[in-house]
Structure formats: C-alpha cells, structure tokens
Amino acid sequence: MSPDHLSATFSALADPTRRAILARLASGETSVTELAEPFEMSLPAVTKHLKVLQRAGLITRSREAQWRPCRLEAKPLKRAADWVEQYRRFWEQNLDNLEAYLRKLQQQEKKHGRKKS
Amino acid sequence: MAARNPSSTSVAERSAQHATFVIERSYAFPPAKVFAAWASREAKARWFGGPAKEWTLKVRELDFRIGGRERLVGTWAGGTVSDFDSLYQDIVPDRRIVYSYSMRIDEKRISVSLATVEFAPAGKGTQLTVTEQGAFLDGYDDAGSRERGTRALLDKLDAAIKQN
Numbered sequence: 001m002s003p004d005h006l007s008a009t010f011s012a013l014a015d016p017t018r019r020a021i022l023a024r025l026a027s028g029e030t031s032v033t034e035l036a037e038p039f040e041m042s043l044p045a046v047t048k049h050l051k052v053l054q055r056a057g058l059i060t061r062s063r064e065a066q067w068r069p070c071r072l073e074a075k076p077l078k079r080a081a082d083w084v085e086q087y088r089r090f091w092e093q094n095l096d097n098l099e100a101y102l103r104k105l106q107q108q109e110k111k112h113g114r115k116k117s
Numbered sequence: 118m119a120a121r122n123p124s125s126t127s128v129a130e131r132s133a134q135h136a137t138f139v140i141e142r143s144y145a146f147p148p149a150k151v152f153a154a155w156a157s158r159e160a161k162a163r164w165f166g167g168p169a170k171e172w173t174l175k176v177r178e179l180d181f182r183i184g185g186r187e188r189l190v191g192t193w194a195g196g197t198v199s200d201f202d203s204l205y206q207d208i209v210p211d212r213r214i215v216y217s218y219s220m221r222i223d224e225k226r227i228s229v230s231l232a233t234v235e236f237a238p239a240g241k242g243t244q245l246t247v248t249e250q251g252a253f254l255d256g257y258d259d260a261g262s263r264e265r266g267t268r269a270l271l272d273k274l275d276a277a278i279k280q281n
Binding site: 056057083084087088090091092093094095097098099100101102105106 | 137164251
C-alpha cells in the first residue's frame with residue numbers, strides 16, 4: 001500500500017525551521033521575537049514561516065497586545081489523518097465487496113454456460 | 118447543526134486541509150469485467166455503499182457518462198445522513214474513470230474530492246488503482262463519534278487477529 005500524502009499540513013512540516021518552531025511552541029505559547037531568536041533569520045522571514053503554519057492550522061496567533069503570541073494546535077494533524085483514514089477504509093471495504101461481486105458473477109456465468117450446452 | 122450564512126462566519130472559522138490517498142488492488146478478472154462493475158447502476162449497487170449493518174440506502178443514482186451525475190445518500194445508525202454527490206469528468210472505457218465529488222454530512226459539506234480510478238491489464242487480470250485528492254473543509258468535527266467508531270472497529274480487528 002502506498003503511503004499517505006498529506007499535503008498542506010505535512011508540507012508545512014517539511015521545513016526544519018518550521019519543525020523547530022513547532023517544537024518550541026509545544027513548550028508553551030510565545031512571541032514572534034522569541035521564536036526568531038535561535039535562527040539567523042530576519043523577523044519577516046520567521047513571520048513567513050508562521051503564516052505557513054497558521055494556514056495549515058497548526059498554530060494560532062492571537063491578536064492581543066503587540067507581541068501576538070503563537071500557540072500550537074495539534075488537532076489539525078490528527079483530523080486530516082482521521083478523515084483520510086475514514087475515506088480509505090470505506091474504499092478498502094468497497095473494493096473487497098467488488099472482488100466478492102466479480103467472483104459471484106464469474107460463478108454465475110460458468111453455471112449459465114454449462115446449462116446452455 | 119445550525120446552518121451558517123457564509124458571509125457572517127469569521128475568517129478564523131474557515132479552513133481547508135488537503136490530503137491524498139492511493140489504494141492499489143489486484144483482481145483476477147480482465148479490465149473490461151472490472152470496469153463493467155463501475156459502469157452501470159445495477160452492477161455498482163452490488164458492491165458500492167455503506168456497511169450493511171450500519172448504513173441504510175436512501176438514494177442511489179448513476180448516470181455513467183462524462184458530465185453524468187452519481188448520487189449515493191444513506192442513513193447511518195444514529196441518524197446521520199451522508200450524501201455523496203459526484204460528477205464524471207473523464208471516462209476511458211476499460212481504462213480510466215475520473216470524477217469529482219462533494220461529501221455532505223447532515224447537509225454540511227465536509228469535503229470536496231477528485232478521484233481517479235485506473236484499470237491496468239496485469240497478465241490475465243487487472244491492477245486497479247484508486248487515487249483520491251481531497252479538500253477537507255472547515256475542520257468538521259462530529260464530536261468524535263467517527264473516531265470512536267474507527268477505534269471500535271480497530272479493536273474488533275485487533276481481537277480477531279489475536280484469536281487467529
């Protein structure tokens with residue numbers, strides 16, 4: 001079976017800087033300035049990464065005050081996986097049913113063939 | 118579930134997550150036979166639908182042609198109604214079917230997807246590949262009942278494997 005490809009959520013995770021940001025946020029919410037500290041990167045560059053994470057629903061940024069704390073949201077990761085899993089399982093079941101149906105059909109055709117001759 | 122006027126919903130409450138899955142199967146039947154099972158309402162009704170014990174059919178429509186519509190509406194144990202509403206985009210007889218569909222749960226559109234089904238000859242049989250690319254909308258959450266359902270099924274499977 002081919003591996004799942006979760007696009008927006010996991011492409012957000014495909015960048016090491018963004019992964020590091022998420023790891024830092026797992027310890028608690030913090031400001032953009034604090035997040036930017038470990039990286040040799042301008043604030044706008046960090047903000048760009050935050051936007052990607054935000055769009056993927058992995059972090060939220062509140063509008064309070066000037067420092068706009070960022071918070072980790074772990075649910076979207078789980079949800080995307082859950083949803084895909086449900087759809088996949090629906091298909092696995094139906095493709096099993098398809099096989100059973102084709103086998104039955106073949107048996108019926110064989111029977112019919114014998115009757116004819 | 119209360120209906121929402123889109124213009125009154127704040128930006129923060131809307132989201133779209135994208136995901137793709139691929140399933141491959143081998144069938145000991147030629148592509149024409151496998152394809153035929155997808156191509157008529159009568160044949161598809163013999164294998165395509167919700168699980169017998171949990172799901173009751175309400176509407177089944179199939180207009181198998183490019184531009185044709187397919188519809189599958191059913192009720193789940195617990196009262197939830199699912200509505201699969203699909204449009205055929207591409208049909209190559211015995212080789213390929215492409216359709217786009219929306220999934221509604223109790224009237225709410227939870228996903229819109231593109232499905233590609235490919236039938237490849239493999240010896241005397243068929244290699245079937247189903248690829249689905251979906252946009253999952255607005256963080257649909259049915260209070261975890263689906264997750265519980267999935268867990269319950271996985272537990273049953275686990276128990277069944279252990280018994281063997």
